[in-house]
Amino acid sequence: MKQPLSAIVIGSGIAGMAIAIRLAVKGYAVTVIEKNTGPGGKLTAFEQDGFHFDAGPSLFTQPENVAALFELAHENMADYFSYQPVTIACKYFFENGKSVNAYTDARLFAKEMEDKLGEDAQHVLQYLERSEKLYNDIGKLFIGHSLHKMSTWLSTGIIKALAAVKPGYVFESLNHYNERCFSTVEATQLFNRFATYNGSNPFQTPAMLSLIPHLEQNQGTFYPGGGMISITNALYQLSIKKGVTYRFNSPVERILEDEGRATGVLVAGEFIPATIVVSNGDVYYTYKNLLGKEAAAQKVLKQERSSSAIIFYWGINRQLDQLGLHNIFFSRDYKKEFDLIFKKQEVTDDPTVYINITSKMEQSQAPAGKENWFVMVNAPADNGQDWQAMKRNLRTNVLNKLSRMLQLPIESMIASETTLDPRMIQEQTTSYKGSLYGTSSNSRLAAFLRHANFTGATKGLYFCGGSVHPGGGIPLCLKSAMIVSDIISTDAKHNF
Ligand code: FAD
Numbered sequence: 023m024k025q026p027l028s029a030i031v032i033g034s035g036i037a038g039m040a041i042a043i044r045l046a047v048k049g050y051a052v053t054v055i056e057k058n059t060g061p062g063g064k065l066t067a068f069e070q071d072g073f074h075f076d077a078g079p080s081l082f083t084q085p086e087n088v089a090a091l092f093e094l095a096h097e098n099m100a101d102y103f104s105y106q107p108v109t110i111a112c113k114y115f116f117e118n119g120k121s122v123n124a125y126t127d128a129r130l131f132a133k134e135m136e137d138k139l140g141e142d143a144q145h146v147l148q149y150l151e152r153s154e155k156l157y158n159d160i161g162k163l164f165i166g167h168s169l170h171k172m173s174t175w176l177s178t179g180i181i182k183a184l185a186a187v188k189p190g191y192v193f194e195s196l197n198h199y200n201e202r203c204f205s206t207v208e209a210t211q212l213f214n215r216f217a218t219y220n221g222s223n224p225f226q227t228p229a230m231l232s233l234i235p236h237l238e239q240n241q242g243t244f245y246p247g248g249g250m251i252s253i254t255n256a257l258y259q260l261s262i263k264k265g266v267t268y269r270f271n272s273p274v275e276r277i278l279e280d281e282g283r284a285t286g287v288l289v290a291g292e293f294i295p296a297t298i299v300v301s302n303g304d305v306y307y308t309y310k311n312l313l314g315k316e317a318a319a320q321k322v323l324k325q326e327r328s329s330s331a332i333i334f335y336w337g338i339n340r341q342l343d344q345l346g347l348h349n350i351f352f353s354r355d356y357k358k359e360f361d362l363i364f365k366k367q368e369v370t371d372d373p374t375v376y377i378n379i380t381s382k383m384e385q386s387q388a389p390a391g392k393e394n395w396f397v398m399v400n401a402p403a404d405n406g407q408d409w410q411a412m413k414r415n416l417r418t419n420v421l422n423k424l425s426r427m428l429q430l431p432i433e434s435m436i437a438s439e440t441t442l443d444p445r446m447i448q449e450q451t452t453s454y455k456g457s458l459y460g461t462s463s464n465s466r467l468a469a470f471l472r473h474a475n476f477t478g479a480t481k482g483l484y485f486c487g488g489s490v491h492p493g494g495g496i497p498l499c500l501k502s503a504m505i506v507s508d509i510i511s512t513d514a515k516h517n518f
Contacts, residue, residue, distance in 0.1 A: 026051050027514070030287050030296040032274045032312070035063030035451065036496055037487040038302030039257040040503035043091050045300075045510070046264035053296070054266060055289060057273035061258045063302070063451045064458075064488075065496070067251035071438035072389040073337035076250040079496055080378035080396055081348065083237045085244050087500035088253060095264055103256035105246040108383075111238050112348040115427055116208050123346075124212070126242040141209040149203050149213065153236035159186035161233045165492040168505050170474035173512075191230040192466050197357075199229035211356050215374070218400055220493055221328025221459040223360040228466050237497070245347060245383045253496070277301070277312045277483065283518070284483040287312075298482045298518065300506060304460070305473045305489045307452040318479070325471050327403040328459035328494065329363055330444035332416055334397040337438030341393055342428065347382045351375040351427055359400070364464070367402040369412055371419050375399055392437065403455035404444040413441055459494025460487075469493075475506045482518045484510060 029045045031038045034056040042052045060066070064078035085105055092099035111124045122138045125131040128150050132143035163183045167174040174180060190199065196217050200210040214224035216234040224231075246252040262268075269289070276288040277299055286295035301308040310319035353359045353374045362368040378396040381388035388394040399416060424432045444456025453460075461472055473490045477483055486502040488494030 033302030034061035044507035062254035156233035460489035
């Protein structure tokens, strides 16, 4: 009798769970092997002193990528997961006292930009229209397909996509483009910020990244009921329903190969065979530690790492009406901030501070009358810096900045506290140097140089997640699982 096809997925990050679901639906016997005690990778949560904290991602866009998994599995998503649109994508605060609500209604947002910053509303509307066109003409195709398969390059869509690539989108920096599009420094800074959505430097990354605001401002942002951890919980439950098996507390030690084919993995000395193996761990780490291929690992390192972050999880003992779900307090000198992160591997003394407060959406996320603050500052990837000293200085600078801009003694309001830094991110998820989004998009060809979702050197071995094509962030990680699933279907026709 023919044996059923079996798959091992190394890691239960968001992409690991998504590929597990996709393969289970195709009829594979899927085992996810995870070194941590539970699923989620970067997308986990914890409780402290009655405060709920989502540990990693806080911004949820393109929920259709999650919905697609439920549709594929013929399950009713509402039985597992719910989310609601957010009307203000972000509240922005500037050091000069100006502030802006970035409404997800484009007209309201444009009017707010005109009223509060003096930026011509038409500039904003035209920018968002171009952002949408860029995403539809180019972005969609590139993030939804493998760039390493001839079939993508022979598709009819590619000609339209390539025709839409104006040289400026490739050769001009995002900052330069934004300076041309807007008349105020605040609007430029606000739209420069979108480069950080994949850990890049707006003063280096190409203007192509001006497609990102479309995802947040036009398509909108969403809040999952119960916080971001609900995404992990929903996909975990869905995968279990589809028959996926999990082994937690089980670091994979080795991917085994025979005559250029992946044959399974080694866990605590036990050989677990499989028809195919998918690594959801960092691709550098996979080559170096699981395959023992130093040269291939070094090749991955030719691409610059994305930025990382330092996070302060603060339980705050009162509520602040002037804040919303997502808040940004901008630095005075954005250029200096990114120069320090990417060139000197340091954090500036006047950082841009992001605060996410899920108790604004659900009071149950914090004790009555209090708020759960996820306070994040962009930081370099780990290069052996003294993170304790850096966190100490940063804490002082963040508190000074917030106290100044909010006119409140923030330190005295902290009732509960813990932190996360790049070293801890690497330890928890194997992300090399703790980078949040794999490689940065600082170079013009970054999209093409990100590692493929497979390797020609080992048949039956695939890669999904933030360190490979199409990149980091929840939507792209979910797309990577879709791309891997498509490649596996094609390979299966040729017996891998
Ligand atoms: P990961 O989450 O990296 O998980 C990989 C898993 O593989 C881990 O569980 C790890 O333990 C396991 N693993 C690795 N090696 C082995 C092994 N040898 N054996 C067994 N298991 C192994 N994205 C957004 O969309 N919005 C945001 O707002 C956002 N903010 C972020 C903020 C922070 C602080 C961080 C850290 C990330 C943020 N991101 C955000 C990025 C997003 O979290 C990631 O891109 C995404 O979650 C990565 O998922 P992944 O599937 O690549 O796997």
